[in-house]
Amino acid sequence: xxxxxxxxxxxxxxxxxxxxxxxxxxxxxxxxxxxxxxxxxxxxxxxxxxxxxxxxxxxxxxxxxxxxxxxxxxxxxxxxxxxxxxxxxxxxxxxxxxxxxxxxxxxxxxxxxxxx
Amino acid sequence: xxxxxxxxxxxxxxxxxxxxxxxxxxxxxxxxxxxxxxxxxxxxxxxxxxxxxxxxxxxxxxxxxxxxxxxxxxxxxxxxxxxxxxxxxxxxxxxxxxxxxxxxxxxxxxxxxx
Numbered sequence: 001x002x003x004x005x006x007x008x009x010x011x012x013x014x015x016x017x018x019x020x021x022x023x024x025x026x027x028x029x030x031x032x033x034x035x036x037x038x039x040x041x042x043x044x045x046x047x048x049x050x051x052x053x054x055x056x057x058x059x060x061x062x063x064x065x066x067x068x069x070x071x072x073x074x075x076x077x078x079x080x081x082x083x084x085x086x087x088x089x090x091x092x093x094x095x096x097x098x099x100x101x102x103x104x105x106x107x108x109x110x111x112x113x114x115x116x
Numbered sequence: 117x118x119x120x121x122x123x124x125x126x127x128x129x130x131x132x133x134x135x136x137x138x139x140x141x142x143x144x145x146x147x148x149x150x151x152x153x154x155x156x157x158x159x160x161x162x163x164x165x166x167x168x169x170x171x172x173x174x175x176x177x178x179x180x181x182x183x184x185x186x187x188x189x190x191x192x193x194x195x196x197x198x199x200x201x202x203x204x205x206x207x208x209x210x211x212x213x214x215x216x217x218x219x220x221x222x223x224x225x226x227x228x229x230x
Binding site: 046 | 157218224
């Protein structure tokens with residue numbers, strides 16, 4: 001069974017702080033990883049993705065994520081958060097299977113609150 | 117740019133009722149999706165449609181029907197609403213079906229069953 005675990009349901013930081021949102025997955029084969037953001041009352045927006053190559057990928061608005069095969073992780077980071085970054089962040093995994101079928105498997109989300 | 121429109125924004129139903137949610141996109145995307153989002157949980161895929169006239173079941177298809185009437189629209193029907201059910205249903209679209217295609221999401225329809 002493939003699982004995506006976001007261990008922190010809530011993270012609260014102050015504006016200007018750095019933040020790391022954690023994502024761990026369990027799957028033995030090749031996967032495709034992504035992060036989405038959901039502002040209150042809106043749909044999800046794509047932030048960034050990783051499949052291969054440089055394990056650190058850059059996304060929009062200063063976000064980056066680092067893939068670690070040894071840790072089975074894909075943590076999201078931002079060096080200096082803004083109040084507008086307050087949202088729910090979802091990590092998603094897509095196992096790559098030979099049948100060609102695919103499905104995004106989402107974690108339960110982390111609510112990031114940025115205090116002024 | 118484009119937009120995904122979901123109607124209605126809020127849907128209140130009675131137990132056992134058949135309820136239909138609608139989604140329209142003007143991205144000219146081939147692939148569309150319906151997800152269910154429960155509080156404190158990730159999204160779960162109900163149905164998706166790779167292209168017009170195609171329909172594929174996701175992990176959560178039981179209790180739902182879907183219809184891809186044309187390229188730009190994708191409807192979801194709750195066949196029999198469950199009492200006290202509360203969830204947000206999100207529609208999404210992508211250029212194609214495949215792991216590398218980014219999905220664009222609508223704002224959601226919030227369902228409450230009395």
